Amino acid sequence: MHIMEGFLPSPWWWIWIFISLPVIIYGIYKLNVLIKNKRDLLPLLAVAGAYIFILSSLKLPSVTGSCSHPTGTGLAAILFGPAISAVLGLIVLLYQALFLAHGGLTTLGANVFSMGIAGPVIAFVIYKACTKAGLNFYIAVFLACSLADLATYVVTSIELALAFPAQTGGVLTSFKAFATIFAVTQVPLAIIEGAITVLIFKYVIQVKSDVLVKLDVLSEAGLRKIKELTT
Amino acid sequence: MNNLLDDYALASPLRHSNNWLKLTVVAVGVLGGVSAASPVTPLFIALCMGFAAVVLAKVPVKFYLKLIALPLGFAATGSIVILFFFGSGNEIASIDILRYHLVIRSQGLNMAVLIMARTLSGMCCMFFLALSTPMVELFSVLKTSRVPDVFIELSMLIYRYIFVLLEVAVSIKYAQTVRLGYKDFLTSLHSTGMLAGTLFIRSWEQGERLYITMDSRCYDGKLAMFSSKKPVKAFELVLTSLYVISIIAISFSTKNMSIV
Numbered sequence: 001m002h003i004m005e006g007f008l009p010s011p012w013w014w015i016w017i018f019i020s021l022p023v024i025i026y027g028i029y030k031l032n033v034l035i036k037n038k039r040d041l042l043p044l045l046a047v048a049g050a051y052i053f054i055l056s057s058l059k060l061p062s063v064t065g066s067c068s069h070p071t072g073t074g075l076a077a078i079l080f081g082p083a084i085s086a087v088l089g090l091i092v093l094l095y096q097a098l099f100l101a102h103g104g105l106t107t108l109g110a111n112v113f114s115m116g117i118a119g120p121v122i123a124f125v126i127y128k129a130c131t132k133a134g135l136n137f138y139i140a141v142f143l144a145c146s147l148a149d150l151a152t153y154v155v156t157s158i159e160l161a162l163a164f165p166a167q168t169g170g171v172l173t174s175f176k177a178f179a180t181i182f183a184v185t186q187v188p189l190a191i192i193e194g195a196i197t198v199l200i201f202k203y204v205i206q207v208k209s210d211v212l213v214k215l216d217v218l219s220e221a222g223l224r225k226i227k228e229l230t231t
Numbered sequence: 232m233n234n235l236l237d238d239y240a241l242a243s244p245l246r247h248s249n250n251w252l253k254l255t256v257v258a259v260g261v262l263g264g265v266s267a268a269s270p271v272t273p274l275f276i277a278l279c280m281g282f283a284a285v286v287l288a289k290v291p292v293k294f295y296l297k298l299i300a301l302p303l304g305f306a307a308t309g310s311i312v313i314l315f316f317f318g319s320g321n322e323i324a325s326i327d328i329l330r331y332h333l334v335i336r337s338q339g340l341n342m343a344v345l346i347m348a349r350t351l352s353g354m355c356c357m358f359f360l361a362l363s364t365p366m367v368e369l370f371s372v373l374k375t376s377r378v379p380d381v382f383i384e385l386s387m388l389i390y391r392y393i394f395v396l397l398e399v400a401v402s403i404k405y406a407q408t409v410r411l412g413y414k415d416f417l418t419s420l421h422s423t424g425m426l427a428g429t430l431f432i433r434s435w436e437q438g439e440r441l442y443i444t445m446d447s448r449c450y451d452g453k454l455a456m457f458s459s460k461k462p463v464k465a466f467e468l469v470l471t472s473l474y475v476i477s478i479i480a481i482s483f484s485t486k487n488m489s490i491v
Contacts, residue, residue, distance in 0.1 A: 004302050005353025006264050006273065007309060007346060013265060032381050040442055046388030047396075047438035051431060053389070054396045091386050095393070098366065099236050101302065101357035105257075106265050160309060166316035167336065177312045192420065199424025200431055208432050 002096065002111050003156060005104020012163040017109030020086075023117050027087040034084070048076055049088045053095055073152075074145035075197050077120030078127050079215055085124075089116025114155040123148035137218065137226050138198050146194030153186040154179065236298075236361040245288045245363035249461045250372050256283075256471055257360045263478045264352035270345050271485040272478060273352035279474055280355035288363045299354055306350040314343040341489045366390055371458035380453065387454055388441075396434050403429060 008016070035042055055072035076085040090112050096102040103111050123144040130140035161175035204212065205226060212218045218226075240246060245253070260280055264273040284290045318338025325334045370390075373383050403426050407413065412422035 002305075004306050004350045005261065005357050006349035006351070007306060007353075008265075009346075009349075010266050028379050028382055031385070032379070035381055042385065043388060043438040043442040043445075044435065046385055046392055047434040049385065049389035050392030050396050051434055053393050054400055054430065055427060087382070087385070088389075091382075091389055094386075095366075095390070097357060098361055098369065101236065101298070101354055101361050104353050104357055105261055106353070160312075164313050164317050164342070167319050167339070169316075174312060174316045177316050178309070181308055181312060195420060196424045196427060199421070200428040203425065203428025204432060208435065211435060 002093070002103035002115070003107040003159065005097070005101075005107055007104075008107050008110055008159070008163050012159070013106040013109060015109075016107075016113050016159065020090075020109045020112040020117060023083070023086050024090055024112065027083040027085075027090075030083045031087055045080070045084070045088070048079065049091055052076060052088060052092045056092070056096070072197075073115060073119045074123035074148035074193070075200065077123040077148065078141065078144060079217060082117070082120040082124045085120035086112065086116045089120070110156075110159045114152050114159060118155040119148040119152040122151040131222075136229075137222065138201065141201050142194040142198050145197040146190040149190035149193045150186070153182055153190070157182060236358070237365055239288075239290060239362050240365040243288045243290075243363045245283075246365060246368070247461060248363070248467060249463045250364060250368050252463050252467060252471060253360065253364055254372065256474065257356045259475050259478060260356040260359075261353055263482060264349050264356065267345070267349065267352075267482055269482075269485040269488040270348035271488060272482040273345075273348035275481050276352040276478060277348070277355040280352070280359045284355070284359050284362050288359070290362050295358070298358055299351070302354050303347070303351065306347055310343040310346050313346060314339050317342050367456075368458075371456055374456065374458075384454065392434065392438075395437060396430060399433055400426065400430055 031045075052072040052075075055075075073085055073089055076088050080088075090108075093103055093108060093111050093116065097104055097108065126147055127140055127144040130143055131137070135143075157175055157178040160178045161171045164174055165171045166173035166177070205223070209218075209223055209227070213220055213223060260276045264276050267273050281295070285292055285295055314335055315333045316339070318336050318341070320337035320339075323335045323337055323340060325332060327333070370383065370387055373386070404412075407422045407426060411418070413419040
């Protein structure tokens with residue numbers, strides 16, 4: 001769910017750019033460190049980025065005519081952590097603005113904050129918390145990805161509400177209004193995104209499970225447990 | 232999905248115009264639109280950009296209108312909220328929906344129309360850039376403007392991969408459809424998951440293969456790029472200056488204008 005070019009009025013579009021900038025700079029710093037140490041990860045990261053782009057241009061079975069779509073950032077956050085996901089999110093959003101005119105340049109800050117920063121952070125925190133709590137891996141993935149999608153939509157609603165507070169009731173009333181309107185498409189989508197990410201992980205575990213161990217997403221023992229459960 | 236705007240940009244006659252000039256035109260339009268106080272300036276910008284895309288960049292009109300209609304749908308849903316909840320002023324109309332009493336006030340109406348106009352102008356600017364400047368050209372702009380190397384490198388690799396993966400995705404999806412993959416909601420869920428999972432694995436393998444290939448050709452983390460010099464033509468300069476001056480003039484003269 002991207003905010004279109006020109007939708008955010010003057011103080012707000014650059015406020016969000018300033019808020020997102022430090023995170024992006026930190027992400028690029030982390031990326032630099034990662035690439036310096038393990039240069040062979042660069043193509044891998046690029047593939048993950050392109051994958052987010054393709055996933056968000058694939059039409060999911062959902063409510064037609066919606067501008068919302070899954071992002072795959074939850075998946076990237078589980079694999080690479082939130083800081084690097086933010087950089088990937090920025091690149092993908094930039095491409096979507098330039099290739100598809102989906103989103104925009106002035107609203108890039110707000111979009112990066114909601115989709116590239118808030119979503120991945122929530123996904124990462126929930127995934128870590130669930131695995132710590134000993135929850136089933138697939139349930140953890142489902143919760144992380146669908147809640148990340150929901151977080152993206154809630155933050156977008158907050159961004160819109162802050163820019164356009166209601167006459168009576170202020171930001172809260174207008175947040176409720178924006179959230180209600182977008183909930184129609186976003187809530188089912190969040191659930192679908194969670195389900196699809198679980199399916200993705202199911203295939204990855206079946207075919208190329210060593211990749212998950214390499215990226216510290218799963219421990220060797222955890223992986224064996226999941227495989228035993230499914231077979 | 233197959234028709235990225237980049238394909239149009241590569242075939243566009245404006246491809247060979249100066250990149251900085253095009254970026255200036257877009258930046259002026261985007262900033263002019265977003266900071267406009269009345270809907271007149273954004274509409275003027277939208278008109279100019281539409282003209283540039285259809286006449287100068289030779290984009291089919293029907294295709295262009297279809298492109299614009301989509302994002303405006305999102306803007307419209309957002310504007311409805313602004314229309315009913317935002318601003319003070321005289322009551323213009325009121326509707327009772329369920330048990331809510333919704334009132335449209337003059338400021339809200341003005342704001343909603345302004346937002347729609349701004350979004351339209353922003354979209355037209357973005358489409359102009361997307362339809363006239365291929366990404367490859369923008370990379371050379373990025374390189375000269377001191378963006379961190381890692382970022383550009385990653386962007387360039389992602390760019391390359393988008394096309395590789397898109398091709399694979401389309402062929403897998405076709406194969407799935409032929410085998411009754413997307414026949415109802417549940418199977419389409421399953422098919423999408425399968426497609427995404429396979430795509431993920433396949434892209435992973437291709438990423439590793441690419442790394443080996445590039446490494447064996449002495450890749451050191453920097454892709455060299457060819458960028459040709461594109462001088463600004465006098466005609467383009469005149470047109471751009473006219474455009475910038477009119478935007479400034481219009482936004483000053485219509486500063487206090489409003490619909491209601």
